[in-house]
Amino acid sequence: MTSGNGQPVSLIQCADLWKVYRLGDVEVQALRGLNLTIEQGEFVAIMGSSGSGKSTLMNMLGCLDQPTKGHYWLNGVDVAALRADELAEIRNRQIGFVFQSFNLIPRTSALENAQLPLFYRGLPLREQRTLAAAALERVGLKGREEHYPTQLSGGQQQRVAIARALVTTPSLLLADEPTGNLDTESSREIMTILDRLNKEEGITVILVTHEPDIAAYAAREIVIKDGQVLTDRRTKPGHPSSLVGR
């Protein structure tokens, strides 16, 4: 994708991003003028101590929340200027979100959970089912379509959540501590899936983690401290983007 003057447009561009929470008289500055650029196809790990603003940033990138100040361009579109329904449209078509706590709809089958984004896109029911079943298969859950979340292990639930995130073939997959509630084996499975989605399908993956061995799957590691980027380094060679470490 290119901008009007022929310059390539980054997938994500944040400029002087602020998020201020006001709790009574107390002001919490979760993000303090953060700057960040991420290219299409990257695999980024965001690290940082608890309370540094990682989740706040992810919610912003996922268009779930709006910055107090500053700009966030997604594919060149200034998200801050959009209305609630336009944001919903972007979340539906361009973004997949994976949460630490899975966030599946209770008492609803794996298939129906995976269908959900397509349901809101208004696809015909049969197409919804076919695509959702294919997404479940891609995360290794063939045969579990009719299981309810309570009938699945944590790792399996997270895989349903990933299926739900990728069923719309988004360009951006955001995962906030996706392995935070999982054991080592399940974590490895999840990371293998995310890695494959990045390598084979070119989906941009941004993940938040506290664990270095999880971060090691990514090609770029960004450390956040006090709502700002502390370090930003490439950990693996190979990505065409030259903006890293600028």
Added chain:
Amino acid sequence: MPAFLLLTLMTAIRILSRNRLRAGLTMLGIVIGVGAVIAMVSIGEGAKAAVQAQVASMGTNVIIVLPGSTTVSGVRGGQGGAVTLNVSDALEMKKRIPLLQDTGWAKRDVMQIVNGNKNWNGSVNGVSPSYLSIRDWSFTSGGPFTQADLDAAVRVALVGQTVVENLFEAGEEPVGSVIRIKNVPFRVIGVLAPKGQSAQGSDQDDIVFIPFSTAERKVFGTQFIGSVGALFATTERQEDLFAAVDQIREFLRARHRLQAEQGDDFTIRTQVDIGKVQEGTSQTLTVMLLSIAAVSLLVGGIGIMNILLVSVTERTREIGVRMAVGAKRRHILMQFLIEAMTLSVVGGTLGIVVGVVGARLTTLIAGWPTIISGNTVVAAFVFSLVVGLFFGLYPANKAARLNPIDALRYE
């Protein structure tokens, strides 16, 4: 969009059936409200139709003049004890007022009637032959008496169904037999066709007609000779009814030499008046019961609103998830509105069933006529839909206006 609505409806039904007791209790208000509306309206309609049928069967062109002045309460049931009207009033009236088609008169008393070893206390009416045609009596056997019978004061009688049932064996032919009224023998020459209950609820078939002259001379006693219990008049056309009423009033006032400051010594009634009074009462009743029904629908609606607010709170995180994967405000709004309308429509449908059964039971047990019109059922259905829509709007809107991230973080 239709696929979306259908799936949302299915989801709503699934969510509601998970919590059957809660959904049932929530619907109760609507069930009772709609049930009450259906039952009350059908009772009201039934009563109205019965009154209208009565009025029509009496003839809408009939004017009744009763002796004595009006009591405050309006309609007087029977024929009064006053003796201010007499046969010559009726005869003169017919001659002097061209609008009148015919006039008749009657005088009644309850008397013992005997046939063989059976006896019965019934309403014995001395009437003019014209009375029978004015009140539109017909016969199942035999026929009316004539002016000649009246002139000669012949002892003949016409008997109503109730009297026949009480004085004769089943299958026995009354015409030709002799009955005794106050020990005077009368030959039965006609059996009247049944008329059922009057608008006031009395049995119209508990009746015996004899010629007015015979009644005066042989049965009632001669104390107030010529006085009548009621005068009846008909007009050719119904439109002339009120003009005729005015003319009768004027004529009778002049004839009775009433001064301007004196009130009428008679009371004029038409079937239209009687019908109106009856309709008025049943309308008051309907309005009263409908407002009770409206209150219970309101309570039912508030119940739905309450349970939806609880549901929105319980499912805040779910709403957040739905928004995170791309649900727009209208999707969330529709989801909860459909849930509310499912509750109210299922409640309304149950209410319709309850109302129809209630109306039928009323007819069966109390014997009141009821009419369940399609319009009422459709209106009740639409009304319950609207109640769901109206009371669902606030909770649904509350859900739709949630901020995705706040909803997701909600504990």
